[in-house]
Amino acid sequence: MDGGTGLRLRHFVQIVDTHTAGEPTRIATGGLPPIPGDSMIDRRCWLETTGAPLRGFLLDEPRGHHDMFGAIITPPVHPESNFGVIFLDNNGTLAMCGHGTIGVVTALITLGQTEQDDLVLDTPAGLVHCRVNRTNGEVSSVTFQNVPAFCLHDLNWNGFSLHLSYGGNLFALVDAASIGLHADKDHLSELIDTGMAIRSWANEQTETYHPTTGERLTIDLVEFYEAGDPDRNVVVFGDRQVDRSPCGTGTCAKMAFLHATGKLALEKEYRYSSILGTEFIGKIVSETMVGTVPGIVPEITGSAYVTAIGSLVLTNNDPFPTGFSLERENR
Known part of the structure; x- marks a missing residue:
């Protein structure tokens, strides 16, 4: 795999970085292997165990930092939803995330992956109903109705x-x-x-x-x-x-x-x-x-803002394929 770069790559992952009220979300939109599981809970469990190195690759140094947060877009499981989402912190996963939801919806609209202003996200916590609010055609904020x-x-x-x-x-x-x-x-x-x-x-x-x-x-x-x-x-x-x-x-x-x-x-x-x-x-x-x-x-x-659109790569000879954390290693 070279991702069109001429480099010999093990990973070539498309990402959008956002911040919501100052809190980052790194959103993986493509290039990852399919996340296995018959439910969003199953997929979350896979990322906690077998798929844990993917979290390190996306969020930890040298590609991320200690306080980086993440989200992985997947196909939805529930038939009434538009996208599946699994949220990542610096030590595992979360069932749901509000700032991440606002960031994900803003990113999906920005990338043109949907033209709908009303979306349903399938999360491990359940269905989250989202509405895009616009000013002069631009996304100004996102409102979501959370699980109970x-x-x-x-x-x-x-x-x-x-x-x-x-x-x-x-x-x-x-x-x-x-x-x-x-x-x-x-x-x-x-x-x-x-x-x-x-x-x-x-x-x-x-x-x-x-x-x-x-x-x-x-x-x-x-x-x-x-x-x-x-x-x-x-x-x-x-x-x-x-x-x-x-x-x-x-x-x-x-x-x-x-x-x-x-x-x-x-x-x-x-x-x-x-x-x-x-x-x-x-x-x-x-x-x-x-x-x-x-x-x-x-x-x-709340409101989110796109800060970067690009790709994360892992070359064949990179010594840190799953990232590292000096904070964790020094304790």
Whole structure:
């Protein structure tokens, strides 16, 4: 394989890089081998195990960096969907991603892979309904209606409350002020250390299953939130990875928590700010039941921007076919 370059290549992968509210998404649109699996969950599992080297190739150094995030476009499984998507962080995969969804839809429109302004993405978490918003013909933002979100039980960590809430991924929500921190850049190192400690401890303390699918849910992200105008968060996930955006699934999880505690009504706009001061706009479209658990149908609006269109290549003699991470190797 030479990809038309004259080079002897093992991989020639077409990509689009975007950022959504500052958070990157590297989107693989072509050139990868087919991702096997009869469902999007099966495909995600394959990428967690056999296909893990592909994640390293796409996201890790020398082609990426420690905080790179990714998405792989696949054919959909569900007949009512347009595209399949699997999301990648720096240490594995996620069932759903809000900033990634906004980036993927923006990229698909930019590349001309679809002319539809209403799309359905098939994700491991379920179907995500997306709407493109335009200004003067250009994509100005994307609104997506996520899978149902719901609030679960609390855990007591060293005398502090962790609120477990699901927004496509399972979060531990933490009031930053309650543990003497602020959701800002000045406390970033402490937030990362504390977030990793909380996630490890919480997953040892609880065994949680999705109320309708029965799928085992692990706490994949820790969301430190802070009250303000608007509220702000810092989300820690992956291997000490920090979300630059307000986190779409985290915003959904937070809205489910606020609604369950009587602090956010239906159809009321909820603005959520990131560590950079960028915002997503959330709204609860309706209430629903997720099995026997009360939940909400959340909607998120945000904007993504294309930063690069190109290809990643792997030559036959490259000593780093699956990438590397100095951060992980030095711990």
